[in-house]
Amino acid sequence: MDGGRLFSVRGERIIALGRAILAAFLCLSLVVGHVADDAIVRGLIVGYLAYSLLMLAGTRSRLFVYGVLRRPWLTSGLDFAVFTVLLFLTNGAESPFFSPFIFMILSGTLQWGSRGAVVMGGLTLTAFVATSLGSFQSQIFVLRIGYTMVITIMMAAFGGHLERVVQELSRLSDPIGPDAEDGEAPLADALRHALRVFGARRGMALLESEEPYAQLLLLGDGELESRRLPPTADGWVLGEAADGVFLYEAGAGATLVRSGRWTYVGAAQPLAPALREAASFQRVLAIPARSQGLSAWLFVLDHHEPANEDLAIGEMVGAQASMALERWEAQREQQAAAAVEDRIRLARDLHDGVLQFLAGAGLQLDALDRMPDLPDAVRGRLATLRQAIVEEQRELRGFISAMRPTDGAGRAATGSLKGELDALAERLSRYWSIEVSADADPFDTAAPEPLLYDLRWIVREAVANAVRHGQADRVRIEARANGRMLDLTIQDNGRGFTRNPTEPPRSLHERARALGGRLDVQNDPGGCRLVVHTPLDLAS
Structure with a gap:
């Protein structure tokens, strides 16, 4: 059985109790009142009492409830017929049996909500007017018409309010999903x-x-x-x-x-x-x-x-x-934990794989350098390669250290921004055989190690692109701190990006966004200028 019918059954049980109480008081009115000694009226009321008691007893039977009371319009139609006949037999507008119609409006609201109140109110007015022909000037007629309209309007409003509350409660079942597209709180x-x-x-x-x-x-x-x-x-x-x-x-x-x-x-x-x-x-x-x-x-x-x-x-x-x-x-916590596990696994693989391979390559270069009769030019090239491998090992160890989780006991270590850029410029100059210079303002600016690590990779990739794609032979690196923000400018004298003049490599944009900043690019045939705007203390 669906929820609507179940609600009707519950309402019908209350209506059955109200009907029995109403019928009992109708019979009591025959004893204490002065109703006309019309056998039809008395028989109708007594029969209605028997009917109401039978319906009340039937509500205790599950078979009766699910079989008969699922059609409440049958019982409402019988109530309306009995009340209309009573009204007709007892002088219409002056009849003492008008109040049962109010019971009909209330029961209609319980069964069908606002629509039931309006329909039962309309039927009540129709029956009252039809049985009161010739009594339209009666004071009781006017008052009962107004009373019926007031009850109908108020019960219709009450039924509508209940329907709105039920609709709101039903919409509570709609789920709330996370904003998966941007990862923000839902x-x-x-x-x-x-x-x-x-x-x-x-x-x-x-x-x-x-x-x-x-x-x-x-x-x-x-x-x-x-x-x-x-x-x-x-x-x-x-x-x-x-x-x-x-x-x-x-x-x-x-x-x-x-x-x-x-x-x-x-x-x-x-x-x-x-x-x-x-x-x-x-x-x-x-x-x-x-x-x-x-x-x-x-x-x-x-x-x-x-x-x-x-x-x-x-x-x-x-x-x-x-x-x-x-x-x-x-x-988010599960994703962070999974990311930490992936970083630990990757750091372990890099340490046991690539780092050990570089160490082996360095040993091979040492063995070559010990060979007799090597030309001085070859020995110089071997020394340069050996130094490059040592520097790459140092960078890789820093990368592995950055990937491993910290214990969170304090703030990240800091380093000198100018010192880091000077060392990087000297290393890139030797590696690419070009002129690379660096400066920082203020000269004593300190930056968190995780930020320095990312900036090193941004500079290295920018210089590599300037040499390989822009044919540059001179690169200038400038860092300017302004409060909590840092602007890192990389200017070269090459010919810029030739394949897409307005868009630098995607990895530079991704690194800048990962720092919580952005990347601006100015590209022309006289060179390329990249500016990274990032929070200075983001990783601290």
Whole structure:
């Protein structure tokens, strides 16, 4: 049996109990009242009592419930027929048996929601008017018409509200997936999920982190915008509102907060000015989402017909978003652990393979150098090769050391930027037989060893490209530190990139992005100029 029918069966059990109580009081009215001694009226009420008791007893039988009460329109039709006949037999507008029709409107709302309330209200008005011909001027007639309309409107609104809550609850089953494309926290997906649940079109999401700046996402009509907000002294959500889900009406300056099982009135201005200025809104439903390492807020803007139940549903959405953040963090930790294992394996393979091969090659060169009658030019070339192998071994050992994980006991070691660039320039000059010079400003600038390692490879590849592809014979390397940023400029006098003048090798771009920076290139027939912009303390 599906959920809709199951809900109807549960509602029908309540209706059966109400029907039996109503029939009992109708019979009691025959005893204490002055109803006309019409045998048909008495027999109809007594028969209706027997019918209602039979239906009430039937609700205890599973076979009866699943077989008969799955068609509640049958019992509602019989109720309507009995009440209409009673109304007709007892003077229409003046009849004391008008109240059973209110029972019909209530039961219709339980069974079919807002549509049931409207249909039963319409049937009640039709039956009342049809049985009250000639009594339209009666005060009781006018009051009962108004009473029926009020009950119908209120129950239709109540049924519609229940339907909306059920729809919101059903949309909670939609999953929240991580933003796999860019590897960032699933904040945008969580915001879309919240808007989908509450049927809203606009929203904001705020992600707080250990950095001074917070990330703000604004979503409206399918367009996503990202901003960075400077830190605030008092936080983004103020007062008691920071403890749970809250609904804020900007126009009225009213805030309703739900924390745990309690709902109470919060501060008149629960949001920081920067958040209120980020987007225009009349009301906002704020939902916290937290994990072990992240703290976020989802803001649903101007959703229709806010109600207290939205706070409870907001807690469910917040729990889902929190689980998505925790799942994303766990995946990141697993990926990091897998990457560490891969780096350890690669470092071991390089040490046992390539590094040992270079050591063997150096021994072979030493053996050649000991051979008699070698020309001086050959011995000079052997010395150059032996020195190159020694330097490559040193670079490879540094690479292996950088790949192995540290114990995290402190900050990474630092080295002199100018000293590193001078040594690299001297080595590249000897290796490529060109003029390579280097400078750093300020001259005493220190940089973390992981950053120096990456900069060495960027310079080496840039110089190699300048010689091999640009036919350069002079390269200038300049490093300029400006606060927390570093600009590394590599200028040559070659003919530039000939195959694609506007795009240097992809590996240079990838290394610059890996450092959290970017690479700018200026290329012309008179030479190529590469500028790497990177944080100076990124790896520290």
